[in-house]
Amino acid sequence: MxxxxxxxxxxxxxxxxxxxxxxxxxxxxxxxxxxxxxxxxxxxxxxxxxxxxxxxxxxxxxxxxxxxxxxxxxxxxxxxxxxxxLTSGTGSFSGMIPPDIAICDDCIADIFTPGGRYESYWATSCVNCGPRYSIIREIPYDRERTSMDEFPPCPACAGEYGDPHSRRHHAQTIACRTCGPGLRLMDRVGNDIPGVDPVREAAALLDAGKILAIRGVGGFHLGCIEESSGELKSRLGRIEQPFAVMVRPGFVDQIALVSREERELLESPVHPIVVLEKRDHASHSTISNLHTIGCMLPYTGLHHLLFSHLVHPLLIMTSANMPGYPMITDTEVALTKLAKDADYFLVHNRIIQNRVDDSVVRDGYILRFSRGIAPKRTAIDLGPHCILGVGPELNANATIYKGGFAITSPHVGNVRNPATLAYLQETVAKLQRLLGAQYDAVAHDLHPQFLSTRFAKEIAEERGIGLVPVQH
Ligand SMILES: [Zn+2]
Ligand SMILES: [Zn+2]
Structure with a gap:
């Protein structure tokens, strides 16, 4: 033996x-x-x-x-x-970029434990949950290569990090209210609202019908109660577009029919938006005038804290961007670009390294492949090549194949404007750097006019490598 x-x-x-x-x-x-x-x-x-x-x-x-x-x-x-x-060494990093994970039940319990170290702390996480891809600068995934390197752990957090009996033993995102990222509530011109608990006050403002820009894991949402949805639509100029909602756990069954598979998805570590059939097709028509409604459950400590103070059971939580454009991630940019859309800003000070929108699932199909799912590593044998795929025009993702695995990026969007093309280029550059990929071919859509096709041709010309046209 x-x-x-x-x-x-x-x-x-x-x-x-x-x-x-x-x-x-x-x-x-x-x-x-x-x-x-x-x-x-x-x-x-x-x-x-x-x-x-x-x-x-x-x-x-x-x-x-x-x-x-x-x-x-x-x-x-x-x-x-x-x-x-032992500390991480260097090796073959064939595609291991962990996706973000929704807060786990143990951490939710910690947030609501009176007198505990994590009581009411918005960024509570452990080895089983929390941000990953959205904060990663380099791999391997260790604190010093993430946005958390700006927040050196306090002695209590360092103690738990080193304690083999703790759920936070070697948890790279360990943080508490003493040492971790904090929250601010600001008015629409960026002035702090003084003397308030940011989350409690944000909940009160939401209940009063205000529209808030809320900085989340991978970007900004615009949030408001159902009664303010008409106002939000007119501010955004999107009268017909259905909104996704974040729902207090337990309330989802009151508005929608939820199958066993859909419930598992809602509660999974991904916590995607799941497009559900409304109980009453005519209900919630200012949110969605369809027979369906996109629902998600709170997936960070901040969301759970907001709902613990909110009277309303449901919040519209729509990505803060025009349809097809990249989600806003940066607070300074949000203050400029969302000044007309949001009354207040609830923000944290943890850098979002990589944008991730909410994933969307309908009838078991992934409609938006993003937070919690991507980067996605798929085992596939395409031989010794290293190949970049730039995606089509609508709902594009980038993929790099290297060493037996295809690694697909989060949702980039509709690559039909310069801003989204720039985001596609940025995503490709990041994936390439994280994976150390030297691709020798570029796959693109057959359509010659797509911006992604032109991008692929530019890369091929620059690098003197081959093109692989594909009909999507
Ligand atoms: Zn946890
Ligand atoms: Zn701490």
């Missing part, structure tokens, strides 16, 4: 609490050794009587992981007593 070895686990092993999971199993089975993040691979050195039990447990992985392969090799390395988590 093998008692010692080097274990290599490949797959989605970053941003999912893999290393603390391995550490906990090592403690459970009395294993000495180490675990190290190598990008799309976790390297474990292990020694102990119960090596086989440890290996079996590690091979199952924590809930958010997806394991492609586990390889065990013999090792002559000396393994001292005890188990340690």
């Amino acid at each position: 093998q008692k010692k070895g080097r274990i290599s686990v490949r797959g989605i092993v970053q941003g999912v609490g893999f290393r603390p999971f391995v550490y906990a199993r090592a403690c459970e089975f009395g294993i000495s050794g180490s675990v190290k993040n190598l990008g799309s691979e976790v390297e474990i050195y292990a020694r102990g009587e119960r090596f086989a039990d440890f290996l079996a447990a590690v091979s199952r992985g924590p809930p958010m992981s997806r394991i492609d392969s586990v390889n065990v090799t013999k090792t002559d390395a000396g393994i001292p007593d005890g188990f340690v988590i």
Whole structure:
């Protein structure tokens, strides 16, 4: 029976609490050794009587992981007593960019625990939940390569980060009200509203019918109660467009028919907008004049806190952008561009590195492939090439194929204006940098007039690489 070895686990092993999971199993089975993040691979050195039990447990992985392969090799390395988590090394980062995860039930409970460290803290997260892609600057995913590097952990957070018995052991986004990102409530010209709890006051303003620009995980929403939806539509000049709503948990059944699959989706770690059939087709017509309504559940601590103060059970939460244009992410830009649309601004000071809109699902089909789903890694064998796909014109995403995986970006939008084309170019550049991809071909739509097609041709010419036209 093998008692010692080097274990290599490949797959989605970053941003999912893999290393603390391995550490906990090592403690459970009395294993000495180490675990190290190598990008799309976790390297474990292990020694102990119960090596086989440890290996079996590690091979199952924590809930958010997806394991492609586990390889065990013999090792002559000396393994001292005890188990340690080593700092990330460099390795092959074949597409492991973790997507954002909706706040978990344990963290929601922490927010509403009186006297607790996380009581009423909007950015509470743990190893199982919280922002990921939206805050990543570089991979591997570690705090110093994310927007959280501006918020050094306080001694209490550092203690939990290092505590193998904590749910926040090695949680890269650990933060509390002492050390973490904070909230501000501002009027439409950017003046702080003094002497108020920003969330409580924002909820009161929403209840009173005001329209708020709310900075979320991957960009700004415009939020208001149902009674203000007509006003929001006229401000936006979008009279016919149906809005998505965020609904107090438990209220969704009162407005829509929800199948078991749809409920699972609503409550999944993705927390997408799910397009549901209204109970009464004629109801909520100022939100949507269709027989359907796009619903999502609160997916951050901020949303849960807002709903804990709100009297109204439902908020319109529409992405703060014109249809087909990129979502606004930056507070300064929002103050300029949304000054006519929003009465107040509820913002946080965590940099949004990568824009992510809400994902949209209807009848099991993903209509908008974004927050919580993307970047999406799909195993596919296209040979030794590295290929960039720039997408079509409508609802475009970018994809890079490299080393057996296609990695698809979040939703870019309708690439028919310079702003969205610029966002497509930015997305391609980011994916390329994160993946270290040197593509040797560019796939594009057959339509010669699409801006994405022209973009593909420019890249091909610049780099002297081939084009692959595709009929979408
Ligand atoms: Zn959590
Ligand atoms: Zn702290």
